[in-house]
Amino acid sequence: xxxxxxxxxxxxxxxxxxxxxxxxxxxxxxxxxxxxxxxxxxxxxxxxxxxxxxxxxxxxxxxxxxxxxxxxxxxxxxxxxxxxxxxxxxxxxxxxxxxxxxxxxxxxxxxxxxxxxxxxxxxxxxxxxxxxxxxxxxxxxxxxxxxxxxxxxxxxxxxxxxxxxxxxxxxxxxxxxxxxxxxxxxxxxxxxxxxxxxxxxxxxxxxxxxxxxxxxxxxxxxxxxxxxxxxxxxxxxxxxxxxxxxxxxxxxxxxxxxxxxxxxxxxxxxxxxxxxxxxxxxxxxxxxxxxxxxxxxxxxxxxxxx
Amino acid sequence: xxxxxxxxxxxxxxxxxxxxxxxxxxxxxxxxxxxxxxxxxxxxxxxxxxxxxxxxxxxxxxxxxxxxxxxxxxxxxxxxxxxxxxxxxxxxxxxxxxxxxxxxxxxxxxxxxxxxxxxxxxxxxxxxxxxxxxxxxxxxxxxxxxxxxxxxxxxxxxxxxxxxxxxxxxxxxxxxxxxxxxxxxxxxxxxxxxxxxxxxxxxxxxxxxxxxxxxxxxxxxxxxxxxxxxxxxxxxxxxxxxxxxxxxxxxxxxxxxxxxxxxxxxxxxxxxxxxxxxxxxxxxxxxxxxxxxxxxxxxxxxxxxx
DNA sequence: CTACGCTGATAACCAATGGCTATGACGACG
DNA sequence: CGTCGTCATAGCCATTGGTTATCAGCGTAG
Numbered sequence: 001x002x003x004x005x006x007x008x009x010x011x012x013x014x015x016x017x018x019x020x021x022x023x024x025x026x027x028x029x030x031x032x033x034x035x036x037x038x039x040x041x042x043x044x045x046x047x048x049x050x051x052x053x054x055x056x057x058x059x060x061x062x063x064x065x066x067x068x069x070x071x072x073x074x075x076x077x078x079x080x081x082x083x084x085x086x087x088x089x090x091x092x093x094x095x096x097x098x099x100x101x102x103x104x105x106x107x108x109x110x111x112x113x114x115x116x117x118x119x120x121x122x123x124x125x126x127x128x129x130x131x132x133x134x135x136x137x138x139x140x141x142x143x144x145x146x147x148x149x150x151x152x153x154x155x156x157x158x159x160x161x162x163x164x165x166x167x168x169x170x171x172x173x174x175x176x177x178x179x180x181x182x183x184x185x186x187x188x189x190x191x192x193x194x195x196x197x198x199x200x201x202x203x204x205x206x207x208x209x210x211x212x213x214x215x216x217x218x219x220x221x222x223x224x225x226x227x228x229x230x231x232x233x234x235x236x237x238x239x240x241x242x243x244x245x246x247x248x249x250x251x252x253x254x255x256x257x258x259x260x261x262x263x264x265x266x267x268x269x270x271x272x273x274x275x276x277x278x279x280x281x282x283x284x285x286x287x288x289x290x291x292x293x294x295x296x297x298x299x300x301x302x303x304x305x306x
Numbered sequence: 307x308x309x310x311x312x313x314x315x316x317x318x319x320x321x322x323x324x325x326x327x328x329x330x331x332x333x334x335x336x337x338x339x340x341x342x343x344x345x346x347x348x349x350x351x352x353x354x355x356x357x358x359x360x361x362x363x364x365x366x367x368x369x370x371x372x373x374x375x376x377x378x379x380x381x382x383x384x385x386x387x388x389x390x391x392x393x394x395x396x397x398x399x400x401x402x403x404x405x406x407x408x409x410x411x412x413x414x415x416x417x418x419x420x421x422x423x424x425x426x427x428x429x430x431x432x433x434x435x436x437x438x439x440x441x442x443x444x445x446x447x448x449x450x451x452x453x454x455x456x457x458x459x460x461x462x463x464x465x466x467x468x469x470x471x472x473x474x475x476x477x478x479x480x481x482x483x484x485x486x487x488x489x490x491x492x493x494x495x496x497x498x499x500x501x502x503x504x505x506x507x508x509x510x511x512x513x514x515x516x517x518x519x520x521x522x523x524x525x526x527x528x529x530x531x532x533x534x535x536x537x538x539x540x541x542x543x544x545x546x547x548x549x550x551x552x553x554x555x556x557x558x559x560x561x562x563x564x565x566x567x568x569x570x571x572x573x574x575x576x577x578x579x580x581x582x583x584x585x586x587x588x589x590x591x592x593x594x595x596x597x598x599x600x601x602x603x604x605x606x607x608x609x610x611x612x
Numbered sequence: 613c614t615a616c617g618c619t620g621a622t623a624a625c626c627a628a629t630g631g632c633t634a635t636g637a638c639g640a641c642g
Numbered sequence: 643c644g645t646c647g648t649c650a651t652a653g654c655c656a657t658t659g660g661t662t663a664t665c666a667g668c669g670t671a672g
Contacts, residue, residue, distance in 0.1 A: 071388025
């Protein structure tokens with residue numbers, strides 16, 4: 001036998017104990033009097049104890065009922081506290097937007113501009129930025145670590161996400177200043193196809209392919225010089241001569257440090273940088289507001305999904 | 307919407323939170339894993355909060371779950387305390403027998419004898435004696451104030467009670483020593499029919515009739531000199547000359563104080579004194595044991611009801 | 613003294629709940 | 643690559659918790 005009760009039954013019990021009157025208690029509880037009677041009897045049966053004595057002159061607590069009453073009240077109080085705490089957490093979570101990103105979006109104050117527009121529209125909201133490792137091309141959307149994220153298109157499982165493009169940038173090639181091609185002001189992708197490339201982790205899926213420019217190779221597989229999972233690794237790998245890599249114009253400054261230069265590349269498509277969200281979150285007010293702020297700040301042609 | 311939960315669901319929640327593993331928690335709780343899953347989801351839906359995050363690497367508490375956990379544990383603890391308190395009261399009540407009586411049964415140590423037999427058979431039991439006013443002929447059985455009671459037969463609502471006779475005693479007449487009949491050693495009831503009688507309260511029903519010897523009056527109503535509700539009142543009414551009254555042999559000594567005497571009466575039936583109980587209590591171990599002790603101590607022919 | 617009103621209890625019914633078994637989806641791992 | 647182990651889902655059924663309608667006891671007002 002279980003000794004568990006429904007908290008509702010304790011509410012009923014306390015109400016009757018306080019009113020000492022079933023009909024009045026039932027009104028206060030917004031249930032019918034028979035329902036209350038039945039529940040109290042069921043409680044008495046379950047606890048194997050007579051809680052009330054009903055006789056001519058109304059209703060009275062028995063010894064068992066009197067013993068139980070303070071505990072029932074404490075249970076109700078504790079549970080009310082717990083529910084309040086839960087509501088508080090819920091409110092805080094609902095008012096916090098987590099923005100995922102791999103490297104900082106940079107791009108001339110993009111993030112502060114979005115942020116100020118967003119907080120103007122939603123002053124009560126909090127924004128948390130979250131750095132996500134490069135092996136997650138969704139920058140935290142997939143596992144729920146982020147509510148919205150700055151990502152490179154295309155996304156894997158594209159049908160699960162909505163997005164709005166914030167920048168479209170030509171891809172450059174990054175290489176050592178001692179590389180034979182470094183002498184040219186611009187290079188053609190055809191000159192790069194046999195070079196060893198630095199690649200994202202295999203987990204990155206279509207994104208890895210994109211930065212290897214797989215589409216532009218006509219089915220011929222690239223040589224992989226190394227795998228990289230951060231800006232620093234990329235720079236070190238370049239300097240070590242493990243390979244070359246493509247990089248978005250807006251990110252070029254991150255690696256053009258000592259010995260590394262970038263050059264425009266002909267023959268490959270530009271990259272699209274976007275703010276993305278899980279499709280089912282498209283209705284959340286904070287998500288909508290953040291996406292709207294992005295559109296206003298970076299008014300590209302919107303490739304949103306409906 | 308109600309925010310009430312079933313305590314069971316909190317048990318489930320706490321178990322999963324502690325195990326961080328549905329299947330193991332389900333085993334510990336002796337329910338199937340789907341049932342547990344369903345209940346947790348229902349709880350989450352009811353509270354409108356995600357309590358657990360289920361992903362690849364198992365189950366983890368969310369912020370909401372972590373916030374709720376301590377309250378859930380406190381609710382369980384408080385309720386466990388309450389249930390324990392209730393059980394304690396229940397045990398105490400179950401081991402206590404309340405014996406109702408109007409005046410003390412007296413009769414040469416009847417009560418101590420019964421008590422010692424009873425406690426020999428049920429050492430764990432407590433006996434509480436309870437004095438009940440004369441206007442309740444069931445001496446507390448009717449309103450639950452007593453579990454068993456020493457009463458005079460016949461009882462009102464006789465079908466509701468079982469009993470065992472402990473004494474059968476001739477009725478005496480009590481009167482002042484200055485009364486004309488006081489000179490006789492014995493009197494005939496016919497000599498008393500026109501005397502004013504002291505009577506029990508009307509509430510006493512058949513018992514009042516019995517002590518007025520209504521059956522022996524052939525339909526002629528008695529004169530009522532006064533109504534009495536205690537030994538002291540009876541004595542005072544006798545001394546005041548308000549009337550005479552019948553009294554059981556075993557009770558004679560209670561009122562034969564200064565100026566009051568008793569005389570045997572011919573022509574009326576004796577009285578039967580019994581231990582009675584509510585019929586539905588006939589199965590309770592303590593009630594059975596007490597009745598058995600009565601039978602052993604006062605081995606009258608038993609008029610028990612089955 | 614009867615008729616009424618108010619008490620809590622009961623009956624009959626119905627939707628929702630809570631449990632079960634069987635099965636599915638999916639990642640981990642040999 | 644198949645199998646195992648995880649949690650989720652589906653379909654089923656008994657129990658629960660609510661409803662309205664009605665009853666039985668009892669005090670009280672005509």
